[in-house]
Amino acid sequence: MFDTLVLGRRPGTEKSYDLVLDAPADLGLDVFGVPEGSPIELELRLEAVMDGVLATGTASAHAVGECVRCLIGVESDLEVDFQELYLYDDAGEDELELEDDLLDLEPVLRDAVVLALPHNPLCDPECPGLCPECGVRLADDPEHTHGEAIDPRWSALTQLTERPEE
Numbered sequence: 001m002f003d004t005l006v007l008g009r010r011p012g013t014e015k016s017y018d019l020v021l022d023a024p025a026d027l028g029l030d031v032f033g034v035p036e037g038s039p040i041e042l043e044l045r046l047e048a049v050m051d052g053v054l055a056t057g058t059a060s061a062h063a064v065g066e067c068v069r070c071l072i073g074v075e076s077d078l079e080v081d082f083q084e085l086y087l088y089d090d091a092g093e094d095e096l097e098l099e100d101d102l103l104d105l106e107p108v109l110r111d112a113v114v115l116a117l118p119h120n121p122l123c124d125p126e127c128p129g130l131c132p133e134c135g136v137r138l139a140d141d142p143e144h145t146h147g148e149a150i151d152p153r154w155s156a157l158t159q160l161t162e163r164p165e166e
């Protein structure tokens, strides 16, 4: 929450912030997000305009999650830009409004972070995933098999042995 009272509702008045916040809970998606309590570096400029306060800024955070194919941990540094207008009053359904001159940045931050996150995070674009037989991570062991690949020279023999007894 930022108190916009300092801007005095005079268009053109602005105030800049450079600070580190603790990440709120559930910042991100199920598969990838910013852990609660981890630092978010925030550069924020609040500027009074005719109808409200314009919030412009950049947030940087570290997001963690897991590869959707092989479930190994993945992480990435995130930097998101945002700009949002908070109206003094009469905000419509999709608009933001100041409450008692307080500006709640959390919904804006949340939207910006969710947009910036990959919805299908991968440890590698080519990640081969997990072995369907034993669940081993194939990127760690690309050669492994379960004997299902049979040398063609042996297949005739296999057919022979698999033939039901008469």
Ligand SMILES: [Zn+2]
Residues within 6 Å of the ligand: 067, 068, 069, 070, 071, 072, 122, 123, 124, 127, 128, 129
């Ligand atoms: Zn992977």
Ligand SMILES: [Zn+2]
Residues within 6 Å of the ligand: 131, 132, 133, 134, 135, 136, 144, 145, 146
């Ligand atoms: Zn396997």
